[in-house]
Amino acid sequence: MTGMENRIKELRKAKKMSQEELANHCRVSRQTINAIENNKYDPSLALAFELAKILGVTVDELFKYKKGENS
């Protein structure tokens, strides 16, 4: 749907964080986190790096790019 898969929800839960806590950590809205977790759209590159840092993984580990484009 966005050409990207991510492990944010999984890693966030492993850290027992709510969407709101994660949002506050990276200074975006809770809706932004929710939208990204549910693949409504991809984060900006800067936000991807913030998320990866907070969740303790690399950007490449956090996101998997699905080539071939979407529908």
Next chain:
Amino acid sequence: MTGMENRIKELRKAKKMSQEELANHCRVSRQTINAIENNKYDPSLALAFELAKILGVTVDELFKYKKGENS
């Protein structure tokens, strides 16, 4: 300026590619490559992954996130 440093120009030249060739490879305009190389703005996450793949590195190797925000 964008909160991000990148090694695109360096790696592109190492592969003896022009901005236009790289642009064609990832199906964006030459101006987009030029703007990103010169830090006018950051690429989308999807484009960051495309660029990394074409240049043979990971996203984390291609971009360095400079925390602390901008000006």
Next chain:
DNA sequence: TAAAGATGTAAAATATCTTTTACATTTCGG
């Protein structure tokens, strides 16, 4: 089971990224 907390969703406004067109300047091979 009632209240609180967490999550999903939506519309409108704003910000950011990308394209297109167009032209100017720099770099490089003949």
Next chain:
DNA sequence: CCGAAATGTAAAAGATATTTTACATCTTTA
């Protein structure tokens, strides 16, 4: 040096990401 290729830049339009407000639906847990 001359021409061609590569690069820098800019403005307007279009696409995508993010915020704000607001409300509905789970899911805890007391």
